[in-house]
Amino acid sequence: MQYLWYQAIYNTSDLQQGDFIPDCPIVVPPDTIKEGEKTAFYLDTIY
Numbered sequence: 001m002q003y004l005w006y007q008a009i010y011n012t013s014d015l016q017q018g019d020f021i022p023d024c025p026i027v028v029p030p031d032t033i034k035e036g037e038k039t040a041f042y043l044d045t046i047y
Helices: none
Strands: 025-028 042-045
Touching: none
Parallel strands: none
Antiparallel strands: 025 042
């Protein structure tokens, strides 16, 4: 099925709302964060 609103771009355009970014790392915070303490975060990717 072809979608008229969907178009693949390859590093030729600025990002726009709704763009898919494959393998883009995201910051995952812990369940709790205490004020004044150092907090460890990790990076993950969504497939």
